[in-house]
Amino acid sequence: MPIIVNGIEITDEDVLGEMQHHPSPTKEDAHVAAAQALVIRELLTQEAEKKGLRTKDGDRQSDDDAIFKLIEAEVTAPEADEDICRRYYEQNKARFKAVDIEDDDVYVPFDGVHDKIRDYLHTQSVREGVRAYIFALAQDAKIAGFDLAKMA
16 A cells, blocks of 8 residues: 655555665564655655755755755754763663673763763754654644554
8 A cells, every 4th residue: 555645655666675674573564664764754855845955856865965954954952961961870870880890889980981971862862853853744744554653
């Protein structure tokens, strides 16, 4: 059954072709992941075109560039300050146990992991921002043949 995103069809053949990029335990899981990826890609491509970041007949690379520019322009993610990083460190201290030390209560010092924590939290923030942006686009879209809301 085809999927329609704002009047643009994603065919069964498109989904089957995309499945190779979504290894999954079952064929059904791979099919769902591929369909989801194509719906999201179509939403982002259409929005990039609306915002003048994409030409109508763009190739895959120029579409990827347009999507990247769109996300960069539309999704903001705050940097984690030192207090937030320290709070994460304290709440997840077990993740920072020192390796090869017999004492179970020895942890890598905060200063030794601060940058990694900051980068991790920023990445998580960007991911959440992108997810929220995609679902906002989906809310305003007409999608038939696939329920993106179930994937939330």
